[in-house]
Amino acid sequence: MKAAQQIPRNALAWIILCQVLLLAPHGLRVPAWLLLLYLAAFGWRVQLYRNRLPAPTRWLKLVLIGAAMAGIGWSYGSLIGLEPTVALLLAAYALKLVESVSRKDAYVLIFLGFFLLITEFLFSQDLLIVVYASFVAWLLTAALVALHRTGEGFELAPLRVAGVMLAQAFPLMLVLFFLFPRIGPLWNVPIRAHAAQTGMSDFLRPGDVARLTQSTEVAFRARFAGEVPQARDLYWRGLVMSVLEDDTWRSLRFFEAPPAQRRPAPVEAVGAVLDYSVIIEPTQQHWLYALRYAEPQESGVMALADYTLYSPATLESERRYSVRSWPGAAIGLELDTWRRRLETRLPEGENPRALALARQLRAAADDDEAFIARVLALFREQPFRYTLQPPLLGDDPVDDFLFGTRAGFCEHYANAFAVLMRAAGVPARIVAGYQGGEINPMNGTVIVHQFDAHAWNEVWLEGQGWMRVDPTAAVSPARVEFGLETAVQGEGSFLAGSPLSPLRYRAVSWVNTLRLRYDALTYRWQSWVVGFDSERQVELLGKWFGRIDAKRFVAVLLGSFGVVLAAVALALLVRAGPRRDPLLRAWARLRARLVRAGVPVHAGDSPATVLARAQQRYPAAAADLGVLAEEFTALLYRPVGSGDLRRLQQRLRRLRLSSQ
Amino acid sequence: MSASGLQGAIDAAVDEVATVLLGKEPEIRLALCCLLARGHLLIEDLPGMGKTTLSHALASVLGLSYNRVQFTSDLLPADILGVAIYQPGDNSFRFHAGPVFTQVLLADEINRSTPRTQSALLEAMAEHQVTVEGETRPLPEPFFVIATQNPLDQSGTYPLPESQLDRFLMRIELGYPDPGAERELLRRGGSGREADVLRQRMGPAELTGVQTAATAVHCSPALLDYLQRLVARTREPGEFAVGLSPRGALALLAAGKTWAVMHGRDHVLPEDLQAVLGPVAAHRLVAADSFGGDGRALVALLQREVDVVPG
Numbered sequence: 001m002k003a004a005q006q007i008p009r010n011a012l013a014w015i016i017l018c019q020v021l022l023l024a025p026h027g028l029r030v031p032a033w034l035l036l037l038y039l040a041a042f043g044w045r046v047q048l049y050r051n052r053l054p055a056p057t058r059w060l061k062l063v064l065i066g067a068a069m070a071g072i073g074w075s076y077g078s079l080i081g082l083e084p085t086v087a088l089l090l091a092a093y094a095l096k097l098v099e100s101v102s103r104k105d106a107y108v109l110i111f112l113g114f115f116l117l118i119t120e121f122l123f124s125q126d127l128l129i130v131v132y133a134s135f136v137a138w139l140l141t142a143a144l145v146a147l148h149r150t151g152e153g154f155e156l157a158p159l160r161v162a163g164v165m166l167a168q169a170f171p172l173m174l175v176l177f178f179l180f181p182r183i184g185p186l187w188n189v190p191i192r193a194h195a196a197q198t199g200m201s202d203f204l205r206p207g208d209v210a211r212l213t214q215s216t217e218v219a220f221r222a223r224f225a226g227e228v229p230q231a232r233d234l235y236w237r238g239l240v241m242s243v244l245e246d247d248t249w250r251s252l253r254f255f256e257a258p259p260a261q262r263r264p265a266p267v268e269a270v271g272a273v274l275d276y277s278v279i280i281e282p283t284q285q286h287w288l289y290a291l292r293y294a295e296p297q298e299s300g301v302m303a304l305a306d307y308t309l310y311s312p313a314t315l316e317s318e319r320r321y322s323v324r325s326w327p328g329a330a331i332g333l334e335l336d337t338w339r340r341r342l343e344t345r346l347p348e349g350e351n352p353r354a355l356a357l358a359r360q361l362r363a364a365a366d367d368d369e370a371f372i373a374r375v376l377a378l379f380r381e382q383p384f385r386y387t388l389q390p391p392l393l394g395d396d397p398v399d400d401f402l403f404g405t406r407a408g409f410c411e412h413y414a415n416a417f418a419v420l421m422r423a424a425g426v427p428a429r430i431v432a433g434y435q436g437g438e439i440n441p442m443n444g445t446v447i448v449h450q451f452d453a454h455a456w457n458e459v460w461l462e463g464q465g466w467m468r469v470d471p472t473a474a475v476s477p478a479r480v481e482f483g484l485e486t487a488v489q490g491e492g493s494f495l496a497g498s499p500l501s502p503l504r505y506r507a508v509s510w511v512n513t514l515r516l517r518y519d520a521l522t523y524r525w526q527s528w529v530v531g532f533d534s535e536r537q538v539e540l541l542g543k544w545f546g547r548i549d550a551k552r553f554v555a556v557l558l559g560s561f562g563v564v565l566a567a568v569a570l571a572l573l574v575r576a577g578p579r580r581d582p583l584l585r586a587w588a589r590l591r592a593r594l595v596r597a598g599v600p601v602h603a604g605d606s607p608a609t610v611l612a613r614a615q616q617r618y619p620a621a622a623a624d625l626g627v628l629a630e631e632f633t634a635l636l637y638r639p640v641g642s643g644d645l646r647r648l649q650q651r652l653r654r655l656r657l658s659s660q
Numbered sequence: 661m662s663a664s665g666l667q668g669a670i671d672a673a674v675d676e677v678a679t680v681l682l683g684k685e686p687e688i689r690l691a692l693c694c695l696l697a698r699g700h701l702l703i704e705d706l707p708g709m710g711k712t713t714l715s716h717a718l719a720s721v722l723g724l725s726y727n728r729v730q731f732t733s734d735l736l737p738a739d740i741l742g743v744a745i746y747q748p749g750d751n752s753f754r755f756h757a758g759p760v761f762t763q764v765l766l767a768d769e770i771n772r773s774t775p776r777t778q779s780a781l782l783e784a785m786a787e788h789q790v791t792v793e794g795e796t797r798p799l800p801e802p803f804f805v806i807a808t809q810n811p812l813d814q815s816g817t818y819p820l821p822e823s824q825l826d827r828f829l830m831r832i833e834l835g836y837p838d839p840g841a842e843r844e845l846l847r848r849g850g851s852g853r854e855a856d857v858l859r860q861r862m863g864p865a866e867l868t869g870v871q872t873a874a875t876a877v878h879c880s881p882a883l884l885d886y887l888q889r890l891v892a893r894t895r896e897p898g899e900f901a902v903g904l905s906p907r908g909a910l911a912l913l914a915a916g917k918t919w920a921v922m923h924g925r926d927h928v929l930p931e932d933l934q935a936v937l938g939p940v941a942a943h944r945l946v947a948a949d950s951f952g953g954d955g956r957a958l959v960a961l962l963q964r965e966v967d968v969v970p971g
Contacts, residue, residue, distance in 0.1 A: 587969050606930040606968045636882040636969065638927045 007106045007147070010155055012049070014143035015109050016042055019097065021136045022116045023090060025129065030087045031075040034094075037068070041094040048098070056098055064095055086119050106147050113140045125318055127518075127525045138162055178541075180561075181554040182534035202285070204241055204249040204430060204455060206397060206411040215450035216501040218281055219434055220289060221523050222446045225275035229291075231436045232480050233327065235456065235468060236289040236448060238433035240306035242343055244422075247350075247397055249415065249430050257305060258338060264303050267293050271328025279320045279526045286311050288321060289433055289448075292468070293329040297322040299535075306429075307331050307466075320531040330465040335427060343427035343460065351398040351419060358423035368426050368461055375420050376474040379413065382406065386476035386487055410479070413471040414455040427460035431468075436483050442520035449503070451484055583635050583645055586652060590628070597657050607632040618657050627651065666869050667924040670696075673721040673861035680717050680858065681710050681834075683841025689922070690832050690939050691718060691806075696870045697918035699829020699911065700785050700805040702770075702943065707810060709834045715766045715806040722867065723860035724763035725800070731773035733816065737780035744793045755792065760784050763800050767807040771817040778824060781805060785827050802867060822902070822946070829911050830939035874917040878927040882969065886930050887913060889966050890937070894945060899958060902946035912940045930968045937963060 047053035068091040076084040141162035241249040288309040302310045365371035390408040393400040421428030435454035437446040456470040473480040479487035502515040599614045611629035615622040635643035694701045703711045719726035742758030894903035915936040920928045942955035
């Protein structure tokens with residue numbers, strides 16, 4: 001191996017540094033043994049450099065590859081899907097370092113590093129990750145620069161060069177960001193099959209939850225066109241759960257409904273209008289959140305029969321959608337018999353005491369409304385309490401809850417309320433979603449966190465349609481009025497699981513300001529960069545260049561990119577050759593002409609040699625060829641001024657080759 | 661000294677040497693070119709091919725003092741450089757100059773001696789001076805080393821290391837004479853002229869004249885491009901394990917310039933570089949194991965594959 005072909009020591013140092021930084025954000029996602037693999041690879045590489053360890057043999061390499069694949073298959077249970085694939089890539093990246101010997105391998109390592117950098121965005125497009133990735137991209141570029149330097153020691157100069165290069169590339173990046181067509185993928189695979197679904201689940205089973213885990217993660221951010229409504233009116237509907245089976249509430253599946261019931265019944269949109277847009281964090285689910293009654297202002301968002309919004313594509317990354325809501329509009333005024341049966345169905349033989357209580361209260365009440373008020377009064381007057389750490393419930397959870405524990409959070413109350421309503425023949429269901437939200441004074445957005453998750457009920461009343469009833473509000477008005485934190489103040493359980501979250505230190509004013517500022521920045525980032533999809537691109541370009549058709553825009557753009565790239569390629573091609581020099585161009589042309597005329601020409605022949613050979617082949621033109629040989633030699637090799645290029649070119653034009 | 665006068669003197673010198681080394685005019689010309697370019701010469705061939713005759717004859721026609729050292733495995737550095745000997749009369753040491761203090765030193769069969777002795781020549785060749793007993797003494801000007809060696813596959817030899825090979829501007833081989841020349845040799849029956857009776861054909865004035873002319877020779881950008889392409893090709897991975905160093909490139913240029921002067925030109929042609937490429941480059945190049953040839957094959961490859969004019 002020649003020294004010139006080896007990876008310079010400083011470049012190796014940069015590459016190892018980059019590998020550490022590339023691994024870091026994946027560190028918590030990958031199995032621990034992968035981290036050990038990296039440590040081993042670094043150690044081996046260093047020992048290899050010091051000639052203390054031999055390079056791996058082909059068999060050892062095969063064994064290592066097989067072991068890494070088996071390990072990943074074992075850790076994830078599969079090799080398919082985003083996490084296993086990224087882990088596989090990371091393992092291969094570690095092993096490649098051990099195998100790398102030559103400069104070529106270093107290129108592979110660095111370019112693979114750029115690719116690995118992108119994989120981070122499949123997991124999070126958070127602003128901090130973007131800042132981090134830019135930093136690593138800078139270091140990777142520095143590694144590339146270091147590979148072209150001869151210095152042996154570790155030096156920082158490549159950083160400066162790489163910084164200048166990236167700064168020069170920045171305007172081009174901006175242009176491409178705004179202009180490059182967002183072409184949809186050719187096929188869609190649920191790539192994050194192994195990701196835990198975050199946020200809400202699509203079922204509700206109150207008896208089983210002993211401790212509601214509260215996450216400080218943001219669920220979504222909303223921005224209203226006008227005034228932000230009061231927190232107590234912000235009921236973000238996500239899922240409507242109409243089916244109670246095995247103590248579990250779930251929503252009705254699309255095909256369980258008769259075809260006529262699969263689409264929402266038309267609603268007379270009256271009253272005040274709210275216009276807002278929501279940027280939702282990835283959930284790996286399909287449902288979207290909105291205030292009732294909501295109409296999507298966006299293609300790609302469906303409205304379901306229960307007036308919730310649904311995205312046919314899994315929410316694998318941040319998604320932005322615009323909604324228009326009429327909070328005062330009545331929904332579902334007509335209740336079809338099939339649906340009435342569905343919304344009043346209860347499992348046989350469960351919760352006998354609750355059923356008896358419901359029938360007794362209904363008999364005492366004049367109408368359904370009075371019955372509802374009576375049940376809510378029950379919650380208010382009896383010693384029910386709101387807690388995040390409720391005791392577990394037994395086989396008849398509603399009986400246990402109503403007559404035993406009397407402690408729980410929103411899910412328990414919503415469950416009990418719905419069962420009581422249905423027992424009395426009043427159509428009722430549970431709505432799961434978020435309630436409230438934090439208004440960021442920096443930019444007026446409403447930040448809804450995971451701990452704002454809530455469950456409440458909807459009850460159908462003749463002439464009024466589906467009405468919202470929140471039994472939790474009866475027990476703990478503070479939950480709805482001021483949020484969860486105030487509601488559980490005495491318990492000390494708020495965010496008990498997240499000791500480091502800045503949300504816990506809201507009382508410290510600078511922490512809070514910093515947190516809100518960062519959130520405002522995140523919102524801006526999401527709405528301008530992450531959310532810049534093809535629709536917004538066409539919209540923006542339409543603003544600049546007048547309205548254009550999306551398809552034509554893509555065609556024009558791709559066409560012009562093609563033209564520009566072709567022009568650049570052509571310019572490079574022309575410049576790469578030595579033909580800029582008219583003398584060399586003249587010689588190349590003459591040589592090609594002689595080759596066509598059957599004169600053998602080799603690379604190592606000087607013009608004089610070639611022309612002497614041509615003289616033998618074409619004796620008739622010998623004199624001309626001899627003069628040409630003189631001229632070429634003079635122009636090429638004699639001191640400046642001994643030849644005349646123009647005369648040479650004239651002679652070349654006059655040259656006639658004939659065998660006679 | 662006029663250019664044609666120089667060329668005449670050079671041609672006369674070549675002809676004069678050719679009278680004792682029959683049928684080897686191209687090799688004589690290359691050897692002379694090497695000396696005129698102020699380089700040391702390595703002659704590699706089997707015994708009895710006329711190596712000693714050539715070197716002695718060159719010294720004679722150039723009118724230079726000549727010493728010959730037969731290198732053997734027990735030769736010591738002092739045997740070449742000289743030694744300080746105690747003088748009982750005035751209680752002092754007096755330096756007795758060794759055979760290196762001459763203008764042309766023939767180091768015969770240099771690869772028969774140990775590396776220690778070979779390296780004693782190193783300073784002399786590079787610096788034109790020797791340091792003995794802590795005192796540095798200049799060598800006469802001009803100073804040439806003509807070394808001969810047997811091909812390395814003979815037993816009992818110490819191959820010259822690459823660092824030392826690099827100090828020889830050229831390495832030439834003589835080869836068997838052609839049938840006509842050999843017939844003439846046989847006809848004379850060994851009673852021909854001896855090398856030491858050759859007439860001097862060039863003096864110090866001609867030597868300096870050639871060297872001045874060589875520095876003034878024009879090297880066009882097109883020629884330097886070709887030279888750089890040649891050198892760059894030797895550094896590409898593949899056939900070459902060791903390519904030409906910058907010193908090798910300079911040597912090639914110097915030899916090419918002298919070759920141009922010897923042919924009466926004021927500019928260097930690609931043909932000049934090609935003419936001296938073999939002697940200058942072959943001993944500096946090392947072929948990769950996979951190539952399966954030696955330095956000569958590599959030079960042939962360079963001459964065949966590198967574009968004289970790109971196109």
